[in-house]
Amino acid sequence: MTNPENPRNKMLELKDKHGPVSPALLESVRQNNAAKAAIKKALAAGPLTVPEIAEAAALPTRTILWTVTAMRKYGSVVEDSTDGSYVRYALVAKDPR
Amino acid sequence: MTDQRIDTDALVVGAGIAGLQSALDLADRGYKVLLVEKTASIGGKMIALSKVFPTMDCASCITTPRMSSAAHHDNITTWTYTDVDSIAPDGTAFTAHLTRKARYVDEDLCIGCRLCEYACPVELPHEFEGNMGARRAAYIPFGTAIPQKALIDIDACVYCGKCEKACPTDAIDFGQEPVSVTVHARSVVIATGFETTPLDAKKEYRGGVAANVISALDMERLLSPNGPYGRVLRPSDGKIPDSVAYVQCAGSRDETLGVPYCSRVCCMYAIKQTMLLSGSLPLADITVYYMDIRAFGKGYEQFYQTARSMGINFVKAKVARIEEEPNGDLRLRVEIIEEDGRVTEAVHDLVVLSVGLKPGDDPRRFIGVDLDQYGFVASPEPKLDATLTSMPGVAAAGTAIGPKDIVDSIVEASAAATKIATYLGPPPNSPQVPEDGLAVDVREIKAGDALAVAGRSEVQRG
Structure with missing residues (x-):
């Protein structure tokens, strides 16, 4: 018998009420995770600018900047230095996520 | 419910x-x-x-x-x-x-620790940051938000339950209605x-299409010390801009937008932003294309003159259209009003539209x-x-x-x-005032009491 007070059951009840998670949302989460993985891979060799990461990851510069901005906010990337008109970003030693 | x-x-x-x-x-x-x-x-x-x-x-x-x-x-x-x-x-x-x-978070239990936000796997454009930064589906609205309480954007929730597991006070409540x-x-x-007039209201300016055409509210976030990038960068590729242009009246004084009135603040916020930009980007060229500068308030004209003396380039001109170059730069076609009405072109790294105000x-x-x-x-x-x-x-x-x-x-x-x-009328439990005047004897008033007396006489009038 399910316990309605169990938080997990409450979540599943809400999910039933709202219907299945949209494929578009799941796809955006997948793409964001892929972009973050590509950025981490590119930065593993050392600090890079947004255009340099974009070239290494084969993704648009706009996507890289947005994702790097998110990673900086949540603590896995920091500003390293500036290179002419661009900022170099680096991975933090210990990723909190 | x-x-x-x-x-x-x-x-x-x-x-x-x-x-x-x-x-x-x-x-x-x-x-x-x-x-x-x-x-x-x-x-x-x-x-x-x-x-x-x-x-x-x-x-x-x-x-x-x-x-x-x-x-x-x-x-x-x-x-x-x-x-x-x-x-x-x-x-x-x-x-x-x-x-x-429903926040799906018990406000009494939430301690604002953001552990739910750190655990959430869904990242979305953050409206507060003009979509230039990110938030998660479980999030606290912004750093100085009051209340400092999380909420869950249920439309973006994937029901993974990670926020529930991360919360140290069991504040997540999916049963909330x-x-x-x-x-x-x-x-x-x-x-x-107010809301601002939409960035894409004037199609010829490419707002909402070209990444480096932003609104003045977006620029407020870029200039804010806790903004999305932590500094002024252009959104297309993170370049530190060398050349920034402001297009005034980009959502006001325009019958075609249904906003024929002057929004009153755009001249002044643009002048303020150019002064801040000249501090954060000391080598950048900053140009303001304007029809009229309306600096009508106390100290506002001096503020405008200070901006001019700082080297901000004010050009009395009408911007006809903006085109995006392959490298993200923006080519502006401009009619210079003050000279001979000639049409010229200028290229800038970043363009700020001085959008207007509507209800x-x-x-x-x-x-x-x-x-x-x-x-x-x-x-x-x-x-x-x-x-x-x-x-x-x-x-x-x-x-x-x-x-x-x-x-x-x-x-x-x-x-x-x-x-x-x-x-x-007088609020409940307000001080009882005698019919013959003030509730205090004026002979007993000392210098420091003036404010209290003023406040009390206001209650009498209430």
């Missing part, structure tokens, strides 16, 4: 700077105030600004004490994430129906604020006050009593009445509070 019912002296709709000021003024006089805000934090647009003109005060430093005072005031109940569904006259008072939306509340209010203040909400959605032709709340006495509305017991304040700057919004908010106080 469950139901609640409460009574209050004043219902203040909107917790931007005008709503906060009206609520605080009424509460300080002893009236019970219910302050409701549709978003998840109080503070309105002002809390997102970098600095304010012409004093160049930090906007957060001015707004957060007001937000905090309202949130902790004994006479103010603050409800965020609350929609006003209807407010109708009910004899000499009003009956309001509100919906407190919207709460319908009936409020019996003796008076109402409408402070629903933040349609008050007719929930209350039967008269509006003007543009949707702002109309006063029957616009010259003599700007905060009046067509309904007795209902006042309006700030940009809900029309475009205006922060100084005027705050003054108007205090005026609205005074009108409501006069309408309500």
